[in-house]
Amino acid sequence: MFQDDNSVITSLAQTWRNKPAKHQPCYEDPKHLKEVTDYLRTMPPLVFAGECDQLKGQIANAQKGEAFMLFGGDCAESFEHTTADRIGNKVRTILQMAVILTYGASVPVVKIGRMAGQYSKPRSSDTETIDGVTLPSYLGDSINGFDFTPESRLHDPERLTKAYLYSVSTLNLVRAFTRGGFADLRNVHKWNQGFVSNPAYERYENMASEINRAMKFVHASGIEGPELKQTQIYSSHEALVIPFEEALMRIDSRTRTPYFTSAHFLWIGERTRGIDDAHVEMFSHVRNPIGVKLGPTTNPDDVLRLIDKLNPDGEEGRLTFITRMGAGTIREAMPKIVEAAKKDGRPVTWVSDPMHGNTIKASNGIKTRRFNDIMDEIRGFFEVHEVLGTHPGGIHVELTGDDVTEILGGSEEILEDTLAERYESLVDPRLNHQQSLEVAYQIAEMLREFHL
Secondary structure (H helix, E strand, O other): HHHHHHHHHHHHHHHOOOOOOOOOOOOOHHHHHHHHHHHHHHHOOOOOOHHHHHHHHHHHHOOOOOEEEEEEEEEOOOOOOHHHHHHHHHHHHHHHHHHHHHHHHOOOOEEEEEOOOOOOOOOOOOOOEEEOOEOOOOOOOOOOOOOOOOOOOOOOOOHHHHHHHHHHHHHHHHHHHHHHHOOOHHHHHHHHHHHHHOHHHHHHHHHHHHHHHHHHHHHOOOOOOOOHHHHOOOEEEEEEOHHHHHHEEEEEOOOEEEEEEOOEEEEOOOHHOOOOHHHHHOOOOOOOOOOEEEOOOHHHHHHHHHHHHHOOOOOOOOOOEEEEOOOOOOHHHHHHHHHHHHHHHOOOEEEOOOOOHHEHHHOOOOEEHHHHHHHHHHHHHHHHHHHHOOOOEEEEEEOOOOOOOOEEEEOEEHHHHHHHHHHHOOOOOOOOHHHHHHHHHHHHHHHHHOOO
């Protein structure tokens, strides 16, 4: 990166450094933080501007109903779980879901992983108390540790460097999987056969058989080409920790405009989307495709002000609104904001996050979600778009490729008394591999039902 690039970014940073920045780490030694971020500024980008532009074009297709977006991955990645097996399982799950959705919707699926950077999370409280001991809350591995000790819960700038290095490893492996034969459509479908052979999933057998016949036709026709054997999974995360994102901001040599290079797609959370806050200001200056989470209290004025700030010129594929309303609220809260954006006329993409508005605590105190609530919110999302004549652009779900027990229900019926058996999430509960495929099949049915 040229020295004048550093000067440009430093000048830009003054626009958000003077604004309120919520849910930021509290580092005891500012000098140490500066040493870490100065080092990160010298490191290669994790992604490139051209890749971000390519994704933006695909999102523009989703805005028009010509593609469907699938975000999937951990609530919060951990350094310990960044292993080849776990990454491979997540990639496999996303690829299988994409095949099911592609067949159901007859449109391309844009695959975006909550991977290679989802190492921080805002929390509802700055502290937590266990057995009379109060310590800082766990905010994700890029900020502090999960172990409940003073040393672990210290906000440590060195963890930002670790987050960068673990993201490099994850991206390398994802690229190897998606380019090296792992993503061959014929193999991806074969992985799905064990799922549909289970009697619990009998309702999905017809569609699985249709996909199987389509794959056999492709094979018998001798159709070959890289599009059958390779694919692209883009990276994304919530851009929460401002010093990290700022340190990985780069000036594109082609256009001389700034890009986040920590991921292809980044989003602002519901808790940090204040129009006069630092995150919104920072996002307004970069050229990546970006998203904003919108909760049930969002009003039409919020939406219009965000469009004015983040996509004033109405660039296609630039701005995605990710709704997280809750199953009991979405049909009432969502129409007014979709109508406002539709009337405004500048293009936005609508994506459903059916996870965060449906978090509950089981009777044993474990944080969980109900599978039926997740599906009901997705159905409500589709219903609103059908009534208003707009396009449901995709879904944003927290999932793992592993056989965990964190979400209640599904065809194999995870119950409250079995939640603790394989509950591995460090923050929020995730769909397991089987539940993720079931979500994909049900959405495929909705895509057919609503003719979208």
